[in-house]
Protein backbone atom coordinates (compact mmCIF):
# COMPACT_ATOMS: atom_id res chain seq x y z
CA UNK A 463 0.00 0.00 0.00
CA UNK A 464 1.49 3.40 -0.94
CA UNK A 465 1.89 5.89 1.90
CA UNK A 466 -0.46 8.88 1.90
CA UNK A 467 2.21 11.30 3.15
CA UNK A 468 5.98 11.49 3.27
CA UNK A 469 7.19 13.09 6.49
CA UNK A 470 10.82 13.92 7.19
CA UNK A 471 12.49 15.03 10.40
CA UNK A 472 15.99 16.51 10.35
CA UNK A 473 17.68 15.86 13.72
CA UNK A 474 17.38 12.48 15.44
CA UNK A 475 17.81 13.77 18.99
CA UNK A 476 15.80 13.59 22.20
CA UNK A 477 12.99 15.50 20.52
CA UNK A 478 13.10 14.38 16.87
CA UNK A 479 13.45 10.63 17.56
CA UNK A 480 10.57 10.07 20.00
CA UNK A 481 8.25 12.57 18.28
CA UNK A 482 8.61 10.91 14.90
CA UNK A 483 8.33 7.45 16.44
CA UNK A 484 4.97 8.50 17.89
CA UNK A 485 3.71 9.90 14.56
CA UNK A 486 4.74 6.67 12.81
CA UNK A 487 3.10 4.58 15.53
CA UNK A 488 -0.19 6.47 15.40
CA UNK A 489 -0.29 6.94 11.62
CA UNK A 490 0.66 3.76 9.73
CA UNK A 491 -0.59 5.47 6.56
CA UNK A 492 2.38 7.90 6.61
CA UNK A 493 6.00 7.21 5.85
CA UNK A 494 8.19 8.86 8.49
CA UNK A 495 11.93 9.25 7.94
CA UNK A 496 14.34 10.70 10.49
CA UNK A 497 17.70 11.90 9.20
CA UNK A 498 20.76 13.11 11.05
CA UNK A 499 24.27 14.24 10.14
CA UNK A 500 25.68 11.95 12.79
CA UNK A 501 26.03 8.42 11.33
CA UNK A 502 26.72 6.90 14.75
CA UNK A 503 23.44 8.23 16.08
CA UNK A 504 21.55 6.91 13.07
CA UNK A 505 23.18 3.49 13.47
CA UNK A 506 22.09 3.46 17.12
CA UNK A 507 18.50 4.29 16.17
CA UNK A 508 18.67 1.34 13.78
CA UNK A 509 20.06 -1.00 16.47
CA UNK A 510 18.64 -2.74 19.54
CA UNK A 511 20.39 -0.20 21.72
CA UNK A 512 18.65 3.14 21.06
CA UNK A 513 20.74 6.29 21.64
CA UNK A 514 18.39 7.59 24.35
CA UNK A 515 16.70 5.96 27.30
CA UNK A 516 13.02 6.81 27.53
CA UNK A 517 10.38 4.53 29.10
CA UNK A 518 8.15 3.00 26.39
CA UNK A 519 10.30 4.22 23.48
CA UNK A 520 11.84 0.84 22.62
CA UNK A 521 8.44 -0.79 22.09
CA UNK A 522 7.17 1.97 19.80
CA UNK A 523 10.35 2.06 17.71
CA UNK A 524 10.45 -1.72 17.40
CA UNK A 525 6.86 -1.91 16.23
CA UNK A 526 7.28 0.72 13.48
CA UNK A 527 10.92 0.64 12.37
CA UNK A 528 11.27 -0.80 8.89
CA UNK A 529 7.49 -0.60 8.32
CA UNK A 530 6.78 3.13 8.23
CA UNK A 531 9.59 4.55 10.38
CA UNK A 532 13.10 4.87 8.96
CA UNK A 533 16.36 6.32 10.27
CA UNK A 534 18.93 7.44 7.75
CA UNK A 535 21.83 9.76 6.96
CA UNK A 536 20.53 10.52 3.48
CA UNK A 537 19.41 14.06 4.20
CA UNK A 538 19.24 15.31 0.61
CA UNK A 539 17.19 12.38 -0.58
CA UNK A 540 14.90 12.78 2.42
CA UNK A 541 14.32 16.45 1.59
CA UNK A 542 13.51 15.69 -2.05
CA UNK A 543 10.97 13.00 -1.14
CA UNK A 544 9.14 14.68 1.74
CA UNK A 545 6.10 16.93 1.67
CA UNK A 546 6.45 17.94 5.30
CA UNK A 547 9.84 18.54 6.94
CA UNK A 548 10.19 18.86 10.70
CA UNK A 549 13.41 20.52 11.79
CA UNK A 550 14.66 19.40 15.17
CA UNK A 551 18.37 20.16 15.09
CA UNK A 552 19.96 21.50 18.22
CA UNK A 553 20.07 25.19 19.03
CA UNK A 554 22.51 25.42 21.96
CA UNK A 555 23.55 28.58 23.77
CA UNK A 556 26.06 30.51 21.70
CA UNK A 557 29.56 30.09 23.09
CA UNK A 558 31.28 32.81 21.06
CA UNK A 559 30.94 36.37 19.76
CA UNK A 560 27.91 38.60 20.21
CA UNK A 561 25.39 37.09 22.63
CA UNK A 562 27.85 34.47 23.93
CA UNK A 563 26.40 32.64 26.93
CA UNK A 564 22.88 33.96 26.26
CA UNK A 565 21.66 33.89 22.67
CA UNK A 566 20.74 30.76 20.73
CA UNK A 567 23.37 29.48 18.33
CA UNK A 568 21.48 29.20 15.07
CA UNK A 569 24.31 27.93 12.87
CA UNK A 570 22.88 24.39 12.50
CA UNK A 571 19.48 25.84 11.93
CA UNK A 572 20.65 28.11 9.13
CA UNK A 573 22.71 25.34 7.53
CA UNK A 574 19.66 23.11 7.54
CA UNK A 575 17.49 25.85 5.98
CA UNK A 576 20.04 26.34 3.17
CA UNK A 577 20.22 22.62 2.59
CA UNK A 578 16.43 22.39 2.28
CA UNK A 579 16.44 25.31 -0.18
CA UNK A 580 19.17 23.71 -2.30
CA UNK A 581 17.59 20.26 -2.50
CA UNK A 582 13.86 20.96 -2.66
CA UNK A 583 12.23 20.47 -6.05
CA UNK A 584 8.60 20.88 -4.99
CA UNK A 585 6.43 22.67 -2.43
CA UNK A 586 7.36 21.85 1.18
CA UNK A 587 5.91 22.59 4.56
CA UNK A 588 8.74 23.31 7.01
CA UNK A 589 7.91 22.77 10.66
CA UNK A 590 10.02 24.33 13.40
CA UNK A 591 10.23 21.72 16.14
CA UNK A 592 13.32 23.02 17.92
CA UNK A 593 12.83 25.79 20.45
CA UNK A 594 13.86 29.02 18.80
CA UNK A 595 13.98 32.74 19.44
CA UNK A 596 10.80 34.48 18.37
CA UNK A 597 11.00 35.65 14.73
CA UNK A 598 13.24 32.78 13.63
CA UNK A 599 10.57 31.74 11.12
CA UNK A 600 11.12 35.05 9.35
CA UNK A 601 14.84 34.29 8.98
CA UNK A 602 13.93 30.80 7.81
CA UNK A 603 11.56 32.18 5.16
CA UNK A 604 14.23 34.60 3.98
CA UNK A 605 16.80 31.85 3.58
CA UNK A 606 14.35 29.56 1.82
CA UNK A 607 13.37 32.22 -0.71
CA UNK A 608 16.81 33.70 -1.22
CA UNK A 609 17.48 31.91 -4.48
CA UNK A 610 15.82 32.15 -7.87
CA UNK A 611 13.67 29.11 -7.47
CA UNK A 612 10.01 28.38 -8.17
CA UNK A 613 9.66 26.21 -5.11
CA UNK A 614 7.23 27.51 -2.52
CA UNK A 615 7.76 26.94 1.20
CA UNK A 616 5.39 27.41 4.13
CA UNK A 617 7.03 27.70 7.52
CA UNK A 618 5.09 26.60 10.61
CA UNK A 619 5.99 26.67 14.28
CA UNK A 620 5.07 23.56 16.26
CA UNK A 621 7.04 23.59 19.51
CA UNK A 622 7.46 20.35 21.40
CA UNK A 623 6.41 20.38 25.05
CA UNK A 624 7.45 16.83 25.96
CA UNK A 625 9.49 16.33 29.11
CA UNK A 626 12.22 13.71 29.27
CA UNK A 627 11.43 10.58 31.19
CA UNK A 628 7.74 10.95 30.29
CA UNK A 629 8.20 11.70 26.58
CA UNK A 630 6.07 8.84 25.31
CA UNK A 631 3.18 9.62 27.63
CA UNK A 632 3.46 13.34 26.81
CA UNK A 633 3.44 12.63 23.08
CA UNK A 634 0.58 10.19 23.28
CA UNK A 635 -1.59 12.34 25.52
CA UNK A 636 -0.37 15.94 25.25
CA UNK A 637 -1.94 18.80 27.27
CA UNK A 638 -1.97 20.69 23.99
CA UNK A 639 -0.43 20.73 20.53
CA UNK A 640 0.41 24.25 19.37
CA UNK A 641 0.68 25.13 15.70
CA UNK A 642 1.59 28.64 14.59
CA UNK A 643 1.31 29.79 11.01
CA UNK A 644 1.26 32.83 8.79
CA UNK A 645 -2.30 34.06 8.41
CA UNK A 646 -2.14 33.88 4.61
CA UNK A 647 -4.27 31.38 2.63
CA UNK A 648 -1.18 29.27 1.98
CA UNK A 649 -0.07 29.47 5.64
CA UNK A 650 -3.50 28.44 6.87
CA UNK A 651 -3.61 25.54 4.40
CA UNK A 652 -0.23 24.31 5.61
CA UNK A 653 -1.38 24.65 9.21
CA UNK A 654 -4.47 22.56 8.48
CA UNK A 655 -2.30 19.84 6.98
CA UNK A 656 -0.28 19.63 10.18
CA UNK A 657 -3.45 19.70 12.30
CA UNK A 658 -4.66 16.71 10.28
CA UNK A 659 -1.56 14.69 11.26
CA UNK A 660 -2.04 15.26 15.00
CA UNK A 661 -5.80 14.74 14.72
CA UNK A 662 -5.04 11.06 14.12
CA UNK A 663 -4.74 10.71 17.89
CA UNK A 664 -5.14 14.08 19.63
CA UNK A 665 -8.63 15.48 20.22
CA UNK A 666 -9.50 18.68 18.36
CA UNK A 667 -9.88 20.86 21.44
CA UNK A 668 -6.28 20.12 22.39
CA UNK A 669 -4.87 21.20 19.04
CA UNK A 670 -4.56 24.96 19.22
CA UNK A 671 -3.49 27.32 16.48
CA UNK A 672 -2.04 30.81 16.66
CA UNK A 673 0.00 33.28 14.71
CA UNK A 674 3.52 32.09 14.15
CA UNK A 675 5.25 34.56 16.51
CA UNK A 676 2.91 33.69 19.39
CA UNK A 677 3.74 30.04 18.87
CA UNK A 678 7.50 30.61 18.89
CA UNK A 679 7.25 32.83 21.96
CA UNK A 680 4.85 30.50 23.83
CA UNK A 681 7.46 27.76 24.03
CA UNK A 682 10.04 30.07 25.60
CA UNK A 683 7.45 31.46 27.99
CA UNK A 684 6.12 28.02 28.96
CA UNK A 685 9.61 26.92 29.96
CA UNK A 686 10.25 30.23 31.71
CA UNK A 687 7.06 29.83 33.78
CA UNK A 688 7.87 26.23 34.73
CA UNK A 689 11.40 27.04 35.82
CA UNK A 690 10.22 30.18 37.60
CA UNK A 691 8.03 28.00 39.84
CA UNK A 692 11.04 25.85 40.74
CA UNK A 693 13.23 28.86 41.48
CA UNK A 694 10.40 30.39 43.53
CA UNK A 695 10.09 27.33 45.77
CA UNK A 696 13.86 26.86 45.90
CA UNK A 697 14.37 30.46 46.99
CA UNK A 698 12.04 29.75 49.93
CA UNK A 699 14.05 26.66 50.95
CA UNK A 700 16.86 29.00 51.98
CA UNK A 701 14.46 30.90 54.23
CA UNK A 702 13.00 27.65 55.63
CA UNK A 703 16.47 26.50 56.62
CA UNK A 704 16.90 29.71 58.64
CA UNK A 705 13.47 29.70 60.28
CA UNK A 706 12.68 26.02 61.01
CA UNK A 707 9.76 26.14 58.57
CA UNK A 708 9.41 23.02 56.42
CA UNK A 709 9.35 23.48 52.63
CA UNK A 710 7.15 20.42 52.02
CA UNK A 711 4.51 21.84 54.36
CA UNK A 712 4.79 25.31 52.84
CA UNK A 713 4.58 23.95 49.26
CA UNK A 714 1.53 21.88 50.19
CA UNK A 715 -0.24 24.83 51.79
CA UNK A 716 0.54 27.12 48.86
CA UNK A 717 -0.13 24.54 46.15
CA UNK A 718 -3.56 23.59 47.50
CA UNK A 719 -4.81 26.97 46.37
CA UNK A 720 -6.37 25.93 43.09
CA UNK A 721 -5.17 29.19 41.54
CA UNK A 722 -1.57 28.15 42.19
CA UNK A 723 -1.74 24.36 41.79
CA UNK A 724 0.64 21.80 43.24
CA UNK A 725 2.83 20.89 40.26
CA UNK A 726 6.45 22.00 39.83
CA UNK A 727 6.74 22.99 43.47
CA UNK A 728 9.18 20.24 44.49
CA UNK A 729 12.16 21.81 46.16
CA UNK A 730 15.42 20.56 44.71
CA UNK A 731 19.12 21.04 44.42
CA UNK A 732 18.29 23.05 41.29
CA UNK A 733 16.76 22.43 37.88
CA UNK A 734 18.76 21.03 35.00
CA UNK A 735 18.07 19.73 31.51
CA UNK A 736 18.88 21.03 28.08
CA UNK A 737 15.98 23.47 27.89
CA UNK A 738 15.21 25.55 30.96
CA UNK A 739 18.41 27.55 31.32
CA UNK A 740 18.91 27.91 27.58
CA UNK A 741 15.36 29.06 26.97
CA UNK A 742 15.25 31.60 29.80
CA UNK A 743 18.59 33.07 28.74
CA UNK A 744 17.20 33.27 25.23
CA UNK A 745 14.17 35.12 26.50
CA UNK A 746 16.42 37.44 28.51
CA UNK A 747 18.54 38.10 25.43
CA UNK A 748 15.49 38.88 23.32
CA UNK A 749 14.14 41.28 25.92
CA UNK A 750 17.48 43.10 26.08
CA UNK A 751 17.59 43.19 22.28
CA UNK A 752 14.27 45.04 22.30
CA UNK A 753 15.45 47.38 25.08
CA UNK A 754 13.26 45.76 27.76
CA UNK A 755 15.85 45.62 30.52
CA UNK A 756 13.35 45.43 33.40
CA UNK A 757 11.70 42.39 31.88
CA UNK A 758 15.08 40.82 31.13
CA UNK A 759 16.27 41.33 34.72
CA UNK A 760 13.09 39.79 36.08
CA UNK A 761 13.55 36.53 34.16
CA UNK A 762 17.30 36.45 34.65
CA UNK A 763 16.58 36.17 38.37
CA UNK A 764 15.19 32.66 37.78
CA UNK A 765 18.58 31.47 36.55
CA UNK A 766 20.43 33.35 39.28
CA UNK A 767 18.39 31.60 42.01
CA UNK A 768 19.11 28.26 40.36
CA UNK A 769 22.86 28.90 40.45
CA UNK A 770 22.54 30.08 44.05
CA UNK A 771 20.68 26.90 45.02
CA UNK A 772 23.43 24.62 43.64
CA UNK A 773 26.11 26.73 45.32
CA UNK A 774 24.20 26.70 48.61
CA UNK A 775 23.93 22.91 48.52
CA UNK A 776 27.71 22.56 48.37
CA UNK A 777 28.22 25.16 51.11
CA UNK A 778 25.75 23.26 53.33
CA UNK A 779 27.74 20.05 52.81
CA UNK A 780 30.95 21.83 53.61
CA UNK A 781 29.69 23.46 56.78
CA UNK A 782 27.93 20.29 58.02
CA UNK A 783 31.10 18.24 57.54
CA UNK A 784 33.19 20.49 59.78
CA UNK A 785 34.36 22.81 56.98
CA UNK A 786 36.67 20.34 55.33
CA UNK A 787 36.05 17.78 52.63
CA UNK A 788 39.67 17.04 51.82
CA UNK A 789 40.17 13.29 51.45
CA UNK A 790 36.51 12.55 52.33
CA UNK A 791 34.54 10.23 50.08
CA UNK A 792 31.16 11.53 48.94
CA UNK A 793 28.76 9.34 47.02
CA UNK A 794 26.40 11.06 44.56
CA UNK A 795 23.11 9.17 44.31
CA UNK A 796 22.08 9.97 40.77
CA UNK A 797 23.72 12.04 38.06
CA UNK A 798 20.88 12.45 35.53
CA UNK A 799 19.17 15.87 35.57
CA UNK A 800 15.93 14.12 36.58
CA UNK A 801 14.70 10.57 37.13
CA UNK A 802 13.90 8.11 34.32
CA UNK A 803 16.41 9.47 31.86
CA UNK A 804 20.09 8.95 31.17
CA UNK A 805 20.40 12.59 30.10
CA UNK A 806 22.81 14.72 32.13
CA UNK A 807 22.71 17.96 30.16
CA UNK A 808 22.93 20.89 32.62
CA UNK A 809 22.44 18.43 35.47
CA UNK A 810 23.07 20.10 38.84
CA UNK A 811 25.19 17.03 39.65
CA UNK A 812 27.87 18.23 37.21
CA UNK A 813 28.31 21.53 39.04
CA UNK A 814 28.20 19.87 42.45
CA UNK A 815 30.68 17.11 41.57
CA UNK A 816 33.14 19.71 40.27
CA UNK A 817 32.76 21.94 43.34
CA UNK A 818 33.22 19.01 45.72
CA UNK A 819 36.35 17.98 43.89
CA UNK A 820 37.67 21.54 44.17
CA UNK A 821 37.37 20.98 47.93
CA UNK A 822 39.51 17.86 47.38
CA UNK A 823 36.72 15.42 48.15
CA UNK A 824 36.77 12.02 46.46
CA UNK A 825 33.62 11.39 44.42
CA UNK A 826 31.77 8.15 43.79
CA UNK A 827 28.93 8.36 41.29
CA UNK A 828 26.07 5.91 41.02
CA UNK A 829 23.10 6.18 38.62
CA UNK A 830 20.91 3.55 36.95
CA UNK A 831 21.14 5.11 33.47
CA UNK A 832 23.53 8.04 33.36
CA UNK A 833 26.99 6.69 34.17
CA UNK A 834 28.24 6.86 30.58
CA UNK A 835 27.18 10.48 30.25
CA UNK A 836 28.64 11.27 33.69
CA UNK A 837 32.02 9.94 32.52
CA UNK A 838 31.89 12.25 29.49
CA UNK A 839 30.82 15.27 31.58
CA UNK A 840 33.65 14.85 34.07
CA UNK A 841 36.31 13.74 31.63
CA UNK A 842 39.62 15.49 32.33
CA UNK A 843 38.54 16.95 35.69
CA UNK A 844 41.31 16.74 38.21
CA UNK A 845 40.57 14.57 41.25
CA UNK A 846 39.48 11.10 42.27
CA UNK A 847 36.20 9.90 40.76
CA UNK A 848 34.73 6.44 40.42
CA UNK A 849 31.57 5.25 38.70
CA UNK A 850 29.71 2.34 40.27
CA UNK A 851 26.31 1.09 39.17
CA UNK A 852 25.32 -0.59 42.43
CA UNK A 853 24.37 1.97 45.15
CA UNK A 854 25.45 -0.36 48.00
CA UNK A 855 28.90 -0.85 46.54
CA UNK A 856 29.11 2.85 45.62
CA UNK A 857 28.39 4.10 49.16
CA UNK A 858 30.62 1.51 50.84
CA UNK A 859 33.37 3.34 52.77
CA UNK A 860 31.95 6.81 52.04
CA UNK A 861 31.59 9.66 54.55
CA UNK A 862 28.46 11.10 52.95
CA UNK A 863 25.71 10.49 50.43
CA UNK A 864 24.27 13.36 48.40
CA UNK A 865 21.03 12.64 46.52
CA UNK A 866 21.16 14.38 43.15
CA UNK A 867 18.38 12.64 41.22
CA UNK A 868 14.95 11.51 42.42
CA UNK A 869 15.29 7.90 41.16
CA UNK A 870 12.61 5.83 42.87
CA UNK A 871 15.04 2.99 43.46
CA UNK A 872 16.81 5.11 46.12
CA UNK A 873 13.71 5.23 48.31
CA UNK A 874 13.60 1.44 48.61
CA UNK A 875 17.24 0.83 49.59
CA UNK A 876 18.30 -0.94 52.77
CA UNK A 877 19.78 2.07 54.58
CA UNK A 878 20.69 0.02 57.68
CA UNK A 879 23.06 -1.93 55.47
CA UNK A 880 24.37 1.24 53.83
CA UNK A 881 24.92 2.92 57.22
CA UNK A 882 26.95 -0.04 58.48
CA UNK A 883 29.30 0.19 55.50
CA UNK A 884 29.94 3.94 55.77
CA UNK A 885 32.53 5.96 57.72
CA UNK A 886 31.07 7.51 60.92
CA UNK A 887 29.73 10.09 61.49
CA UNK A 888 27.73 9.33 58.33
CA UNK A 889 25.89 12.10 56.49
CA UNK A 890 23.02 12.22 54.01
CA UNK A 891 22.28 15.38 52.03
CA UNK A 892 18.95 14.84 50.32
CA UNK A 893 18.95 17.22 47.36
CA UNK A 894 15.52 15.99 46.29
CA UNK A 895 13.74 15.39 49.61
CA UNK A 896 12.80 11.86 48.55
CA UNK A 897 14.07 9.84 51.51
CA UNK A 898 12.44 9.12 54.87
CA UNK A 899 14.51 11.52 56.94
CA UNK A 900 13.23 10.49 60.38
CA UNK A 901 14.01 6.87 59.66
CA UNK A 902 17.52 7.67 58.41
CA UNK A 903 18.13 9.72 61.55
CA UNK A 904 16.99 6.81 63.73
CA UNK A 905 19.41 4.51 61.89
CA UNK A 906 22.22 6.87 62.87
CA UNK A 907 22.67 9.20 59.90
CA UNK A 908 23.03 12.96 60.19
CA UNK A 909 20.38 14.09 57.74
CA UNK A 910 20.31 17.36 55.82
CA UNK A 911 17.21 17.79 53.65
CA UNK A 912 16.50 20.82 51.45
CA UNK A 913 14.42 23.50 53.16
CA UNK A 914 13.83 21.58 56.40
CA UNK A 915 15.58 21.52 59.76
CA UNK A 916 18.48 19.06 59.73
CA UNK A 917 18.34 15.97 61.96
CA UNK A 918 21.73 15.52 63.59
CA UNK A 919 23.21 13.54 66.45
CA UNK A 920 25.69 16.24 67.49
Ligand code: UDX
Pocket residue numbers: 472473474475476477478497498499500503550551552553554570571573574591592593594736737
Ligand atom coordinates in the same frame (compact mmCIF):
# COMPACT_ATOMS: atom_id res chain seq x y z
C1 UDX B 1 16.70 19.93 20.04
C2 UDX B 1 17.16 21.35 20.33
O1 UDX B 1 18.40 21.29 21.00
C3 UDX B 1 16.26 22.13 21.22
O2 UDX B 1 16.51 23.50 21.07
C4 UDX B 1 14.85 21.97 20.88
O3 UDX B 1 14.08 22.44 21.93
C5 UDX B 1 14.49 20.57 20.51
O4 UDX B 1 15.42 19.97 19.60
P1 UDX B 1 17.27 17.68 21.28
O5 UDX B 1 16.49 16.82 20.39
O6 UDX B 1 17.28 17.39 22.75
O7 UDX B 1 16.77 19.18 21.24
O8 UDX B 1 18.74 17.88 20.72
P2 UDX B 1 19.81 16.75 20.40
O9 UDX B 1 19.51 15.52 21.16
O10 UDX B 1 21.13 17.41 20.52
O11 UDX B 1 19.50 16.40 18.86
C6 UDX B 1 19.77 17.19 17.78
C7 UDX B 1 20.20 16.30 16.63
O12 UDX B 1 20.32 17.08 15.44
C8 UDX B 1 21.55 15.61 16.84
O13 UDX B 1 21.39 14.21 16.70
C9 UDX B 1 22.45 16.18 15.74
O14 UDX B 1 23.38 15.26 15.23
C10 UDX B 1 21.43 16.58 14.70
N1 UDX B 1 21.89 17.63 13.77
C11 UDX B 1 22.48 18.75 14.24
C12 UDX B 1 21.70 17.46 12.41
O15 UDX B 1 21.18 16.43 11.96
N2 UDX B 1 22.10 18.44 11.56
C13 UDX B 1 22.73 19.57 12.00
O16 UDX B 1 23.11 20.42 11.20
C14 UDX B 1 22.92 19.73 13.39
Ligand code: UDX
Pocket residue numbers: 622623624625626627685688692725726727728729730731732733734735736737738799800801
Ligand atom coordinates in the same frame (compact mmCIF):
# COMPACT_ATOMS: atom_id res chain seq x y z
C1 UDX C 1 11.09 20.71 30.25
C2 UDX C 1 9.60 21.03 30.13
O1 UDX C 1 8.90 20.42 31.22
C3 UDX C 1 9.06 20.53 28.81
O2 UDX C 1 7.69 20.93 28.66
C4 UDX C 1 9.89 21.12 27.67
O3 UDX C 1 9.45 20.62 26.42
C5 UDX C 1 11.36 20.79 27.86
O4 UDX C 1 11.80 21.24 29.14
P1 UDX C 1 12.48 18.53 30.89
O5 UDX C 1 13.64 19.46 30.99
O6 UDX C 1 12.63 17.28 30.10
O7 UDX C 1 11.22 19.29 30.28
O8 UDX C 1 12.05 18.07 32.37
P2 UDX C 1 11.22 18.72 33.56
O9 UDX C 1 10.38 17.65 34.13
O10 UDX C 1 10.55 19.97 33.20
O11 UDX C 1 12.35 19.01 34.65
C6 UDX C 1 13.35 19.99 34.45
C7 UDX C 1 14.19 20.13 35.69
O12 UDX C 1 13.45 20.71 36.77
C8 UDX C 1 14.72 18.79 36.24
O13 UDX C 1 16.05 18.96 36.67
C9 UDX C 1 13.80 18.51 37.39
O14 UDX C 1 14.36 17.66 38.36
C10 UDX C 1 13.57 19.91 37.94
N1 UDX C 1 12.33 20.05 38.72
C11 UDX C 1 11.13 19.81 38.15
C12 UDX C 1 12.41 20.48 40.05
O15 UDX C 1 13.51 20.70 40.58
N2 UDX C 1 11.26 20.63 40.77
C13 UDX C 1 10.03 20.41 40.22
O16 UDX C 1 9.02 20.58 40.93
C14 UDX C 1 9.96 19.98 38.88
